[in-house]
Amino acid sequence: MLRTSGLSKEFSGFRAVSDVDLSVADGAVHALVGPNGAGKTTLFNLLTGFIKPTSGTITIEGRDVTGMRPEQIAQRGVARSFQIASLFEELTLAEHVELALQGRDGTGYRFWRSDKRLRRYAAETDGLLDQVGLGGMSGVPAGSLAYGQKRALELALALALSPRLLLLDEPTAGMGVEDVARTIELIKRVRADRTIVLVEHNMQVVSDLADTVTVLQFGKVLAEGDYQSVRNDPDVITAYLGEAVA
């Protein structure tokens, strides 16, 4: 589904991502973990075209997407959520989801039509908001949501695109215990027909969901495998303990 080879990103001498070969199997849930600053979000930004790699290539479904713009990658069925909730503060929840659905259908250029036509998305919009636990809040502006709710809306937006590849950057960060449980259930439900890559700090979430775990440190791949084998890897233990001591 997704493959990177020799992927590197340098920021004025600092290698945030260094020579990463990543291979995400079709239909897998693949977790990226690692200490803060390990390059996980940079890697996400590379995969979704928000930054261009210094070297290396990215292929999605066998097609080279290296250097493509974010919207081109999104149009190839790749949706992402942002680590820091990235929303349209003035728009309501319904308007958010409608925007995503309209983006998926590629009908946003119609300037001669009434926006009342977006009402045909009403059922789908309400369904998506229900799914992420924001049912009944469709008229609320996103700016007034609590942090965890914004994360949930992020998820709804990503799902609205019906992506084949879903990239989730810390989907449960800032959520309460119940919301984390609901999000895990939701991801289990939606993984059926898609491939998911997630960055996550919550090891409970990782062990519940991930088929494969890649551990990053200093922008490099430190270990890779299923959760149990990675957890017992001596390098990984050192990396995490080292961080804890520092």
Added chain:
Amino acid sequence: MILTRLATLTNGWNPALRIGLLVIGLVLAFGLPWVMYPPVALDIAAWALFAVALDLLLGYTGMLSFGHAAFWGSSAYATGIVAIETGLPFPVAVLGGALVAAALALPIAMLSVRRSGIYFAMVTLAFAQLVFFIANQWRSVTGGENGLQGIPREFFGLDLSDSFYFYYAALPLILLGLLGAWRVVHSPFGRVMVAIRENQARARALGYPVDRYKVQVFVLSAFLAGLAGGVYAIGHGFASLQEVYWTTSGKVVVMNILGGMGTLWGPVLGAGIIVLLEDYLATAGIDAVGLVTGLIFVVTVLLFRRGIWGTVRHLVRSRRRPDERAAAQEGEPESRPAPARQG
């Protein structure tokens, strides 16, 4: 029915208020030449459309064009040339002018939308200065410093030499332009414009080619600015360098900020105030237009950044909000609160 539908141009207000506003707006639009010198009324109408055209970019998409005189002015010249050379009815000439403005906007937009914020403003200003330079040098076409004179008001043989009658002949063009802007704002495309204003990166992640959308808004905006500039040129009977000068770009920005950008009504109000003020100062013989508009601009930016319309709307909404909360608590969790939409 039509009124109720049109009245959604103030989405978020209650329907009675919206219809009331629309009626007041139409009464003003039709009554203006009765209460003031008709040429001034026409200036207000033309500048109102120009200001609304800029609002599409500035207020709704968050792009400050500081070079919109290029489109208002190029259309003024083009309209004049079409009217003089062909003798076609003036709405055709104006339409031709607007198309020239849109055609000019396309390459300028493509070269400038990759920049944002102050850099975008500077690039648009630079292009507008280029247009000014060309208009100044190309005397055989534009008349240089003398301007393009003797633009006729041809309209199927009707005598429109009286500005009172010309106002009513031109008003439909202006109203159509305003209606067009309203249509754009309240369309699926308008939603994307606001999304780009609020969060570009997010819009890209949803698959929207942001740069292409920006070019499209820019060209639409230039077309409407051209419509306004064409009407202005026919109304005055000449097109001068003033029309492509940077102060014209500045003036239309001030109208937006004073009236309240991102509201459509606000820029109309701002245009009315600035035109009337300039007229008053000119007739009173006070040569301080720049000083006065500059002061108004500074006061607006410092004291009420939403502009007049934005401030009033904000006050109305925050007064209404407690009632809404009470209504919501009476057990209607499913009801959607009025969406806090722009415009």
